[in-house]
Amino acid sequence: MMDALIFVLAGAFATATPLLFAALGELVVEKSGVLNLSVEGMMALSAAIAFMVTLQSGSHLVGFIAGAASGALLSAVFAVLVLGFMANQVAAGLAVGILGLGLSSLLGRSFEGATLLGIDKIAIPLLSEIPVLGKILFTQDIVVYVGIAATGLVAWFLYRTKAGLTLRVIGENPNTAHALGMRPVGVRFLAILFGGVMAGFAGAYASTVLTPLWSQDMIAGRGWIAVALVVFGTWRPGRVAVGAYLFGAVSLLGLALQAMGIGIPAQFMTCLPYVLTIVVLVAISADKVRVRLNAPAALGESYRAAS
């Protein structure tokens, strides 16, 4: 029983890590007023490329860098479409996402069936020896710790730095920001690239650590869950992280309960993480005023610089 609990809570961190990275990236993009719906495609492409590179180079670090680079590259295509050509953000995001999915199958096919070793979990000295909690919190791989740190860094950047304030102002009203001497297009471009890098890490983690193998459709909708987490987490990094870990824990809970032979229909258990994550996040964001305070007012609107 205790072992099952440790499995669920400890495993939740690894299961949630791709969601967390992708969602944090998307959060920053949306805070700048841009809706990028290509997260699934960016994750798929970077999962394929990170896998290939890790397999060839034997280094997970190089694989992660390649994954981040490919995520950034695809997001740059999106940025050119929406910032340069003023394309509709929803349509451009979907198109770039489909491009990413297609490219990932094209490139990855020859690597299907190959497997990698994951990366070792790090047991933090002393802390990892605490009963139960040590195994849950302090025996994880390095990327999980980086994900937790990234949540704090994104929150600090958005709410405690001048650059973060600039980004949020642009997300609220790019015209005002421009009049104040800020550069909406440049800032949005950087935000979109950051989103690409984070989706790239997410894909790289999924294919080289979590699974670790590549196969077509392996992202299996996790990019869309990341987009949904940003909205249901009301654009707050902490809440997005809670949502991601909750989703991870509940999806593993289903497996643990099934293994215990508890007579809950398997289909119900499969949809439970989606239902429960939505219910909890809706509950914590029930205060409409606060949601409106956090939602970027100019989200999804094209911005044309006044000349």
Add this chain to the structure above:
Amino acid sequence: MRHWMRTALATAALGIALTVSAEADPFKIGYLLPNPVGELGWSYELDRGGRAIAEKFGDQVEVQFVNSLGEGPDATRVMNKMAADGVDMLVLGSFGYQQDGMKLAKRYPKLSVVHIGGYMNAPNFSTLTPRHYEAAYLCGMAAGMVTKSETLGVIAAFPLPEVLNVMNAYVLGAQSANANLKPVKVIWLNSWFDPAMEKASTESLASQGTDVVFSLFPGTPGPMAAAEQLGIYGTVTHSDNSKFAPTKHLCAGQLNFGPVMIKKVEEAMAGNFKGDDVFAGIADNAIAVAGLNKDLSDEQRAQILARQDEMRAGTFKPFTGPITSNQDKEAVPAGTSLDDGAIKGMNFLVKGIDTTIPK
């Protein structure tokens, strides 16, 4: 007049040339698979069956392999093209090819179609299904022998009859080798394909004391690789996965499509192709246990192989009564064995499996 002569001569010459080339023409086989071939697993084994045909008949046959062929319009187009080009036989490796294959079989009566799995038949359309459950029974015996915690786990995709009969045979085999077995734990993935969840399921089962996990029709070698890392035994269908679990690979149901495929090709080449349902098992050399772990004693290994010989000889059938379902109903009465139809349509789980069939 001279012009007429020339045309006639040319036509005659062309006719002779055509006849000669038709006689030298190899027997053409189109071999269609939905997925990339990979290094092991379902598609790999099917592909190996095709290679066995090519090797056996040499110049007499020409096998055209097409893999990664998506079900739907792509498959329809490729199949129609092959049939129109005069292919003599089609081997269809996916359930989604069945409807189109049947249409072609009706349109081209001389074409022979072998469809892997499925339920349709015509005089020139036969199905071919391996008896996975026979090897699963033997692997179950191995699992019953090595388990220390007396707790086995199964990871399966969907509760289809073909999955249920494999699961039941596995558990019956395990129970035959170990009288103290605890209820077998089952995780339904509800997906043919989710590598992350396949791996997590293995971890979940291990965390609850399972020390042998059975990866039933896996999408990936993920569960076997995870079992190796967790230090528990792994059992698998389709292919020997020893490569992914060098020390913890307990047993695999190794498919071997070659012999049955060659038989169908021989039938077609001799002009007496039968549109039957081939349910090919150990007796047909279509499946056998492979990759037995070295932790099994010589005696245990001999027991498993003796059972396999009994299945080959037809003196032992896994689904022989009395078998009780896990709803405590009599599933197979004492003294009778299930026929092939009942095995293919299985809709119960045997006593000792700790799950219900999801509706």
